[in-house]
Amino acid sequence: MPDSVDYIIVGQGLAGSALAMHLFSMKKKFVVIDNPSGNRSTVVAAGLFNPLTGKEIKKTWEADSIFPYLHEFYQSCERITGKKFFFQVPIYRPFLSVEEQNEWMAKSNEVIFKGYVKEIFTKPEYKEVKNSYGGILLNHSGYLDTNAYIQAVREFLKTQNAFRQEEFTENEIQFENETVVYQNLPVKAILFCQGTYSLSSKYWKWMPIRSMKGETLKIKLASGLKIIPNRGVYVVPSSDGSMVGATYNYHDKSESITNDAKIELTGKLRDLLNLEFEIVNQKWGLRPTTPDRRPMLGKHPEINQFVIFNGLGTKGVSLAPYMAKTLINYLEKGIAINKAVDISRYYSLYSRFVS
Ligand SMILES: Cc1cc2nc3c(=O)[nH]c(=O)nc-3n(C[C@H](O)[C@H](O)[C@H](O)COP(=O)(O)OP(=O)(O)OC[C@H]3O[C@@H](n4cnc5c(N)ncnc54)[C@H](O)[C@@H]3O)c2cc1C
Known part of the structure; x- marks a missing residue:
């Protein structure tokens, strides 16, 4: 293990893995600490990514930025690790009525859906599916084999001497002036990517996860x-x-x-x-999940060296790459985090928690 690192990443789910691969690309010194024995959202996820979601089928938040980037990111991870886990497959949503069919015939020409709708069928197209009224076939969709991805990233990090399989214990953090020391390892910042485990963290339990x-x-x-x-x-x-x-x-x-x-x-x-x-x-x-369904990124309200990446909710596969890039750009280049995902929107909860 190195004598000092720029970052410790706590947790290797979708959040921690995306951060680790970004830091690797930037040649930063870091170590990921993960204890995979607990229940993890990432390894039970089906791994679906879908730009048009919901009962009414709406374009997901920031889809025009997030979707091109997720393709680029996971494909680059496949090249780096030499493993296959990213699959582009069209999603097919059958219509339930003629009205819905007509509605989509009109809607699919709207500029907002341009590029996302591959084809509209007004007759049954797939015999395996109940689709008497046809359906809509979507672009830019597919799935990440999350188990294969997590495993590939972990094996790769081990080759870089950047992975420790163990429990991260908050009691072993010490503060020495501007530096944080974890078990004798000096570190510039600790990036907490613990999913729902943050609920039992003494530093993060005030967050509305x-x-x-x-x-x-x-x-x-x-x-x-x-x-x-x-x-x-x-x-x-x-x-x-x-x-x-x-x-x-x-x-x-x-x-x-x-x-x-x-x-x-x-x-x-x-x-x-x-x-x-x-x-x-x-x-x-x-x-x-979070009350406003947006992830949470940024610094702890009081401890400058503590950083959070959480709240990926139901869309971790599509959000993690772009949000990891946003967070690293903030930490390394000082580029402001979009207010909609900045943890500072919840700082008032911290004030109430400590008072
Ligand atoms: C049933 C189900 C289906 C889903 N399907 C999809 C889907 O199809 N598409 C999609 O985009 N999303 C899906 N999701 C959501 C997705 O799984 C989550 O958004 C995502 O996995 C959250 O990732 P995470 O890294 O924040 O948390 P996690 O995956 O929970 O990872 C946190 C990691 O931190 C580790 N950790 C925590 N504390 C410590 C500590 N003190 N020491 C060491 N390690 C620690 C944990 O062991 C774990 O490995 C699904 C979720 C579920 C439950």
């Missing part, structure tokens, strides 16, 4: 899919089966899979597909 439980199913389908069907649930292909997701639950605090989620997902899957399926397994995880 809410954990939202989600469950997914891994299934085997009677025949393969060349698209990602998405209506009520999505079906994402993966090397050893297809992932079906997800549930969204703020109230269930149980740390286990549930029968309710299985019933919900299988019901929606039957509404979407014409194919027989077999359930292989079921997983659960906790998404780190």
Whole structure:
């Protein structure tokens, strides 16, 4: 291990991995500390990225910047690690009525959707999907095999002597003038990328992170899919089966899979597909969400050397690369963080917490 580093990154989920790969590209000295034994949102995620989301299908926030960059970023990570984990696959959303079909025929010509709509079908196009009224096929979508990505980044960081598999313990932080020392290692700043674990941090528990439980199913389908069907649930292909997701639950605090989620997902899957399926397994995880559904980046209100990257919510795959770039640009070049994602929007909560 080096004698000193510019940064320690705590956590190697989507947030920590994206920061690490940016710092590597900038030739910075850093070490990632991660204890993968706990429940991580990243490794249960289906890894979908989708520029048009929601019941009404709206373009996601900042899509025109975030989507081109995520393609560039994950493809560069594939080149650096020599592993494959990024897959561009069109998403197919079947229409439920003639009205919806007509609405989209008109909407797809609007400038705002230019480049995002690949094709509109007014007749059934895919026999595997229930699509009597046709559907809409989207561009710039696909999935990240999150397990393969995390594993590839970890193995790569080990080759750079930049990874420690252990628990990061806040009690072992010491302050020496402007420098922070962690277990005898002097560091310019600590980048906290802990997902919902921040809720138990003595430095960050004032932040309004809410954990939202989600469950997914891994299934085997009677025949393969060349698209990602998405209506009520999505079906994402993966090397050893297809992932079906997800549930969204703020109230269930149980740390286990549930029968309710299985019933919900299988019901929606039957509404979407014409194919027989077999359930292989079921997983659960906790998404780190925020009240305004925007990530949180920036410095601790009092401790200048502590930096947060959190709140990736339901869209970690698409947000992490662009937000990591934003944060590194701020730390290394002093470029201001967009106010919509700057942690300073919640500083008033800290004042109330300490008073
Ligand atoms: C069921 C489900 C499905 C999802 N599907 C999608 C999807 O299809 N597309 C999408 O974009 N997003 C999806 N998400 C959301 C996505 O998973 C999250 O936005 C993202 O994973 C959050 O990443 P993170 O790095 O902030 O947190 P995490 O993945 O939780 O990573 C935090 C890491 O920090 C480590 N850590 C914390 N504290 C310590 C410590 N003290 N010492 C050492 N290590 C520590 C943890 O062990 C963990 O490895 C889904 C989430 C769930 C639950």
